[in-house]
Amino acid sequence: MFNVLCMEFKRLFRSRMVWILCAASLVVALLLCVMVVDNVSYGRRDDPEAKIGLEAVAAVKEAYRPLYGAVTPEKLESAFETYINTSNAYEEKMPASVYKEKIVPIQPALSWIFSAFDDSEITSADEVGGFYAQRLRNIENQLADKYANAPQAKQAALALNSRVETPFNYAYGYGDTSPDIIVLLLLVLGLFCTAMAAPVFSADYHSRADDIQRCTRYGRGRLGAARSLAVLILVLAIAVVSMGVYLIILNSIFGWEGLSSSLQTAFVAWGIAPMNVGDMVRMTFFAGILTLLATASCSLFVSSRCKSPTTALIISFCVTLLPVFLGFAGVNVKWLYALLPSGGTAIENSFYYALTLNSLEFLHLGSFTLWLPYAYILFAAVEIPLFILLTILSHKKREAY
Structure with missing residues (x-):
């Protein structure tokens, strides 16, 4: 299995497009750093x-x-x-x-x-x-309007707010100006990762190389698993490096002491997330990685079902951008955004906004209540192995034509 995985890595890095997208992700991170700094006046x-x-x-x-x-x-x-x-x-x-x-x-x-x-x-x-x-009165009034028929959501919100430390702590930092640009970075990275993952299986189907691969000892299940794992490791590396460079540069410029600020001082005072800006950055970083991996996993599954790499790319891009399109169309179904693999990058409905400006959002169904940021993390963590399993099964059972 390890040898097959190494061969898949070599295969990935022989593609000029992979190198271009890796370099472009780093360039985009640097350009967005410049944009954030230039926005300060x-x-x-x-x-x-x-x-x-x-x-x-x-x-x-x-x-x-x-x-x-x-x-x-x-x-x-x-x-x-x-x-x-x-x-x-x-x-x-x-x-x-x-x-x-x-x-x-x-x-x-x-x-x-x-x-x-x-x-x-x-x-x-x-x-x-x-x-x-x-x-506190402001929070209670908003909850009364938002969850008039869902008292369990109101109770969960007040319980979460009770963990917010007061008085707030403040220090100027990255959170004071344009911190939402990280959502744009995640969206661009999602598109790059989709472009890398979408042709992985469909390109071999199209060239009929898959017919030969299936005749080998590990050409079905193990090949599918190794190919999927290689793509996910590459996506993980791109996400960590790009977001890491972005956050390190900006916090070095604005001052690391800003990470100690209460989250409420950087966004809205009535936010109920019991954390500081540093906690928010770490959670956004972690959720962003999960979202990118879930998006890539979905693209791999689409690739395993399509005979043409062009078709796989079109469908994968549509799935990746679907949360953004829904946001522009005014669709505000929180369950839908949480369930979509790329929902965490849906601009105003992203994980970042659910944690900061929209922290009063809860998913509720009957007596079940789940804070929206937790839902994004939970569903993405479930979708990654689910889509990879479906990808392996789809590739393994595919018949040669």
Whole structure:
């Protein structure tokens, strides 16, 4: 079996397309790093002294430093009072210099306040002192609207929220700006992995090389298993290297201390995921790998059923992009996204968003309740061996024509 696996690796790396896709995945990761850094700005657009890129990262980090540490009611009250006093001092547009000096350093605190209070009107800075109580009321109100007929989902959400540590902890980092670009990286990697996996079996069916392979001692079951395993190992390596390079570069630029921030300070204050930004990054990394492996496994199964590599590619790309198409069409069936092998890369319905901005989403059926991020991980972990088994059986039982 090991010898067959080694031969399949040699066969994969003889393909120029495999080398191109491996190099392209690394290039895309580097380009997205540049995109994230370029999106950082310090100051308003009409400010001639506004900074962007690496200069902005250093300036923003220094400006936000007074907010580092525990997010206390006192810090929030002070930030909101500064905001009100500065806003009331100008009847028209606030000068860019004043905005940069007074408002920019408290922007994170303002986003936490407005997120927790949502549409509730804040009449005084004293009300901001009840930040954590208001955050809980906001969560309860959203759950009451979302799960009026599913009390078990509401209870599960409140139980998960009870594990969130308060007061929140904050430090500027990668989570403060464009962290959702990793979803785009996973989508591109999914397409690359699909392009590598789709022709693996169908190309030999098309060239009739499979007829000869079946006459050999290990040309059926073992060959199918070795070929599938070789592709999955290659996909795993591409995913680890590309995402690893992406995350290491960005966290080195923005500062590793940002990983200690509470997840609620990087996204929405009413998020119920009991973790910090570092935990989110690790879970997204792990779930991304599972999603890519599940996507590749599905493509292998399609390849084992198709006589033409072109047909296998078209069907595999359609399956990979189906969650994205469904999202653009406005289909919001969470069960469907969780069950699709590439559902974890479905942009707004991805695992990343289920963990951060959509953390109140639960799958519920009768008394059964499952938090959506857990569902993505569970279903992907089940689909990988399932599709590989189906691929091996399909290849083994295929008759020569």
